[in-house]
Amino acid sequence: MTNSEVIAKLKTRFGDTVLATEEFRGDLTVTVKKEEIVRVAEFVKTEPDLAFDLIIDALGVDMYRPEGRFEVVYIIYSLNHKRYVRLKVRVDEENPVVPTVTGVWPGANWHERETFDMFGIRFSGHPDLRRMYMPEEFEHHPLRKDFPLMGIPDSLPLPRR
Amino acid sequence: MPVRTPEETKKSQILAALEDQDTTVVVDDALENEMVLNMGPQHPATHGVLRLLVRLDGETVVAVVPELGYLHRGYEKIAENATYHEFIPHTDRLDYLSPLSNNVAYVLAVEKLAGIEAPRRAQYIRVLVCEMARVASHLVAVGSMAMDVGALTVLLWTFREREKLLDIYDVLCGARFTTSYTRIGGLQQDWTAQCTGMLNQFLEEFKQDLAEVEALLQTNRIFVDRCEGVGYLSQANCIAMGLTGPLLRAAGVPRDLRRDNPYLIYPELDFAVITATESDALARFYVRIAEMKESAKILRQALDRLPEGPYNAFEPKKVPANKERTYTKMEELIHDFMLVNLGIDPPVGESYGAVESSKGELGFYIVSDGTGQPWRLKIRSPSMTNLQALPMMLKGGMISDIVAIIGSLDPVMGEADK
Amino acid sequence: MAIESLQRDGFLTTRLDEVINWARKNSLWPMPMGISCCAIEMMATASPRFDISRFGSEVMRFTPRQCDVMIVAGTVTYKMSKVVRKIYDQMPDPKWVISMGACASSGGMFRSYSVVQGIDQFIPVDVFVAGCPPRPEALLHGLMELQNKIEKERTIGSLVRKEPVWIPEMPVAGKAGQPA
Numbered sequence: 001m002t003n004s005e006v007i008a009k010l011k012t013r014f015g016d017t018v019l020a021t022e023e024f025r026g027d028l029t030v031t032v033k034k035e036e037i038v039r040v041a042e043f044v045k046t047e048p049d050l051a052f053d054l055i056i057d058a059l060g061v062d063m064y065r066p067e068g069r070f071e072v073v074y075i076i077y078s079l080n081h082k083r084y085v086r087l088k089v090r091v092d093e094e095n096p097v098v099p100t101v102t103g104v105w106p107g108a109n110w111h112e113r114e115t116f117d118m119f120g121i122r123f124s125g126h127p128d129l130r131r132m133y134m135p136e137e138f139e140h141h142p143l144r145k146d147f148p149l150m151g152i153p154d155s156l157p158l159p160r161r
Numbered sequence: 162m163p164v165r166t167p168e169e170t171k172k173s174q175i176l177a178a179l180e181d182q183d184t185t186v187v188v189d190d191a192l193e194n195e196m197v198l199n200m201g202p203q204h205p206a207t208h209g210v211l212r213l214l215v216r217l218d219g220e221t222v223v224a225v226v227p228e229l230g231y232l233h234r235g236y237e238k239i240a241e242n243a244t245y246h247e248f249i250p251h252t253d254r255l256d257y258l259s260p261l262s263n264n265v266a267y268v269l270a271v272e273k274l275a276g277i278e279a280p281r282r283a284q285y286i287r288v289l290v291c292e293m294a295r296v297a298s299h300l301v302a303v304g305s306m307a308m309d310v311g312a313l314t315v316l317l318w319t320f321r322e323r324e325k326l327l328d329i330y331d332v333l334c335g336a337r338f339t340t341s342y343t344r345i346g347g348l349q350q351d352w353t354a355q356c357t358g359m360l361n362q363f364l365e366e367f368k369q370d371l372a373e374v375e376a377l378l379q380t381n382r383i384f385v386d387r388c389e390g391v392g393y394l395s396q397a398n399c400i401a402m403g404l405t406g407p408l409l410r411a412a413g414v415p416r417d418l419r420r421d422n423p424y425l426i427y428p429e430l431d432f433a434v435i436t437a438t439e440s441d442a443l444a445r446f447y448v449r450i451a452e453m454k455e456s457a458k459i460l461r462q463a464l465d466r467l468p469e470g471p472y473n474a475f476e477p478k479k480v481p482a483n484k485e486r487t488y489t490k491m492e493e494l495i496h497d498f499m500l501v502n503l504g505i506d507p508p509v510g511e512s513y514g515a516v517e518s519s520k521g522e523l524g525f526y527i528v529s530d531g532t533g534q535p536w537r538l539k540i541r542s543p544s545m546t547n548l549q550a551l552p553m554m555l556k557g558g559m560i561s562d563i564v565a566i567i568g569s570l571d572p573v574m575g576e577a578d579k
Numbered sequence: 580m581a582i583e584s585l586q587r588d589g590f591l592t593t594r595l596d597e598v599i600n601w602a603r604k605n606s607l608w609p610m611p612m613g614i615s616c617c618a619i620e621m622m623a624t625a626s627p628r629f630d631i632s633r634f635g636s637e638v639m640r641f642t643p644r645q646c647d648v649m650i651v652a653g654t655v656t657y658k659m660s661k662v663v664r665k666i667y668d669q670m671p672d673p674k675w676v677i678s679m680g681a682c683a684s685s686g687g688m689f690r691s692y693s694v695v696q697g698i699d700q701f702i703p704v705d706v707f708v709a710g711c712p713p714r715p716e717a718l719l720h721g722l723m724e725l726q727n728k729i730e731k732e733r734t735i736g737s738l739v740r741k742e743p744v745w746i747p748e749m750p751v752a753g754k755a756g757q758p759a
Contacts, residue, residue: 024510025273055403056515059539061528075513075526075541079400079414082421084513107403110549118237133230133578134693135658142238142692149235149242151692156657159664159701202662203612205641210614210659231659232615235691250688257616301619320626327623338620338712575615 001049003028013043029086034098037089041104052076052085058111060119064145069093070121091121100126118143202231208567209574220559225552232578240538244504245271245345253339256576258301259294262518264343269424270514270525271345275507277479282470283347284425288463292456297326298519299449306568307378310387315374322370329359346480347473360464367457388442392554392566402550406521406543407448412440418517432459442569479505504533520544544577595735604729606635610646612663614653617680620712621652629715634722643669654682656693660701667702677721678704681711
């Protein structure tokens with residue numbers, strides 16, 4: 001299946017839910033509505049022509065724009081057809097909540113935890129949403145654009161000499 | 162008359178007072194208590210700083226919670242503040258057992274985004290270097306798994322082999338270990354005849370040495386008993402958890418990026434994709450040994466077909482020219498200045514480039530905003546995704562299996578923690 | 580001269596400090612706090628080619644209670660610093676610390692929010708070994724420098740006469756390669 005066939009299949013099934021599609025350097029990215037991500041995920045996993053069963057990655061991007069500040073990107077792969085596709089959702093800053101896809105791809109568990117740790121995007125329905133890399137007491141989200149590279153002084157404890 | 166010490170007097174007084182009290186002690190059934198054991202970040206067998214919280218019922222593992230983050234160095238934030246070239250040394254330190262394959266993976270992802278293609282000689286050398294890195298990494302993986310299970314000799318032998326490869330890196334890249342050898346559009350320096358001679362010698366000796374290691378372990382009753390049937394994960398679970406690399410291939414799924422989504426000049430080479438079906442620690446060990454033999458085959462083929470030609474692409478606005486032209490010609494000097502200070506300017510967009518590293522699929526997802534520094538760079542690390550399956554593999558096993566299973570997973574914390 | 584008296588009379592006279600320091604410096608059991616890439620070079624130093632055991636450091640015990648020198652090899656993050664300090668506190672006296680690599684000495688190439696810019700912010704360090712990662716020969720050189728430092732300690736002096744252990748007017752090594 002080529003990229004345009006995948007787009008056609010998704011559009012006939014979901015119509016308005018597909019907000020945008022983009023092809024760049026041979027890769028296909030499909031932006032869908034945030035609330036419908038679980039339905040789209042189930043469809044692309046179970047449909048035999050698509051069969052995207054391997055979750056490669058789930059990450060967040062801070063676009064630092066007033067509308068839909070964050071984006072969550074899911075990179076998925078089909079073992080039968082040997083192709084990649086990216087699903088993208090836009091998340092607002094005021095309500096950074098996205099339904100979790102761990103019901104569809106259990107391997108997205110730690111990736112979503114990392115996205116929560118780095119950006120502060122909560123995943124509703126996640127079995128175990130806690131910080132991944134930073135200590136639990138850390139109060140900030142490091143990969144946001146307004147967090148400085150050297151960190152905030154005294155935000156992490158250091159033992160005394 | 163015997164003299165009593167004050168302690169004896171006190172003791173007899175206490176015993177007298179207790180005589181008419183009920184002194185039977187009731188303890189909960191000791192075997193009903195479960196214990197939480199902390200295999201802390203500093204541990205000989207956790208392959209780096211991995212913390213495992215293990216809930217034990219006697220010696221049986223009930224549940225495991227891994228905790229990562231003890232080596233989180235903030236790579237992705239550093240990448241947003243550095244140009245594409247400046248990030249190349251950082252990629253060395255990701256999977257620090259095979260630094261050259263990380264270099265190649267990153268540079269391929271950036272070249273895909275920027276639309277540059279390296280010349281054929283550079284691609285052949287990159288394949289050579291990637292496969293050498295795969296052999297080096299598998300040598301350490303096999304050696305440390307054997308050491309964790311008890312066979313210390315194997316580690317010393319595999320490190321001796323690895324030293325020969327590190328000597329080749331020394332001559333080729335200038336550094337033994339963290340090489341930073343590839344550049345966007347090509348390589349740092351050329352492959353020389355001395356490297357060819359050293360690699361030829363290595364390939365001659367490697368077959369024999371690998372056979373020695375195999376002979377030591379393959380029929381060793383203790384090793385086989387300790388690893389067989391341990392850490393089993395069904396194929397469906399492997400796919401559901403997103404595993405890649407030797408773990409997925411040991412479960413019977415023949416996925417290898419070099420064959421499925423080929424990059425560099427792999428379509429022209431002849432090699433087999435090794436799979437096994439048992440999906441336990443022993444199967445993964447055999448997959449790694451067989452992959453080393455396939456890598457030796459690939460090295461032989463690529464070395465025989467190495468073409469002549471330039472080793473850097475001719476893209477004046479993206480790839481710096483060689484130093485002689487930079488110091489003598491005006492245009493090249495200006496380009497060099499712009500590239501070093503401001504970076505290459507790939508078009509606005511996002512792309513994902515991945516290679517098959519020794520641990521699995523190592524990918525870089527780059528969001529570019531048109532400037533010389535990436536807007537977002539996400540490292541898809543195979544070790545982190547592979548570690549996700551650890552609780553499922555450990556459940557129901559014994560404590561002593563934990564070590565064998567982690568050895569068969571072969572995580573590298575520099576990659577898992579980014 | 581001491582050897583002749585040993586051969587002639589069967590005993591030799593020396594200062595107690597010299598004997599104690601000679602024994603200590605030639606049997607430094609390392610505690611490998613191997614955290615990241617430098618740990619692999621430390622393992623390579625223990626491998627047959629570079630062979631750290633000829634310096635007495637054969638036993639790389641991973642329990643701090645039996646070790647003399649802690650080799651911190653790798654990037655220490657804030658999350659890990661508590662653990663490193665705990666292990667350092669558990670080591671019995673006399674103990675020394677070698678900071679191996681650029682990351683442990685000064686934060687290295689990782690100037691970011693989660694990396695401690697130098698472990699000497701929370702533990703006292705005796706020898707810094709530069710490199711990213713230092714070659715095994717460099718680590719062995721650092722070990723030899725530590726042995727030189729131990730040789731000049733005044734152990735009995737500090738116990739009996741309450742003198743400071745480290746003599747300040749120690750000659751500093753000149754250019755690289757020249758003896759101190």
